[in-house]
Every structure is written in structure tokens, then in C-alpha cells.
Amino acid sequence: MSTDKVPSVGTLDKPENLQDLLKQDRGDDCTPCRVIGGGAFLGLAAYSYFSGQRQLERNQAQILASKSIFGMRSRRFGIVATSMGLAWLGIWRLFL
Numbered sequence: 001m002s003t004d005k006v007p008s009v010g011t012l013d014k015p016e017n018l019q020d021l022l023k024q025d026r027g028d029d030c031t032p033c034r035v036i037g038g039g040a041f042l043g044l045a046a047y048s049y050f051s052g053q054r055q056l057e058r059n060q061a062q063i064l065a066s067k068s069i070f071g072m073r074s075r076r077f078g079i080v081a082t083s084m085g086l087a088w089l090g091i092w093r094l095f096l
Helices: 009-013 018-026 031-058 060-065 072-095
Strands: none
């Protein structure tokens, strides 16, 4: 016979805490990996913002002449939103 202890129904019925499971599943990550990854995302966010704004300024006359439903405001919003998303990923990678 085996001496294994069988868990009771009460312990099997109780769900585990999701936050505890996520912490266990996360794994360890070295500090240089986090710095390089976070810096890459932050650098990409800055590049995306500045190059996107520069391209919009260069092509402003063509964009306005095209009478597109996507004018300058929506295009600028798209560039800012993309850059903010990349910046958030960089901050998340560094600290969270």
C-alpha cells in the first residue's frame, strides 16, 4: 500500500489565487536583460515619435491636398499613441 496522503474535497474545491499563480509562473529575469529590453522599447518609442512627426511635417501639403478623412490631427494622434504604447512597454519591461 502507498502512504500518499489524499487531499480532501474541501482543499480541491477551493480555487488557487490567480496572482500567486502568475508570480510563480513569471520566472526570474536578469537585470541586464531588463535594462536592454526596456531601453530598446524606450528608444524605439522616441524614434517612432520624432521620425513620424518629421515625416508629417514634410508631407503636410500633400496630406491636406488629398482631402483624406484622416487629416493631420488623426495622423498625429496615431503617431503619439504608437509612441506612448512603446514607451509603456519599455517602462513595464524595466520596472514591472
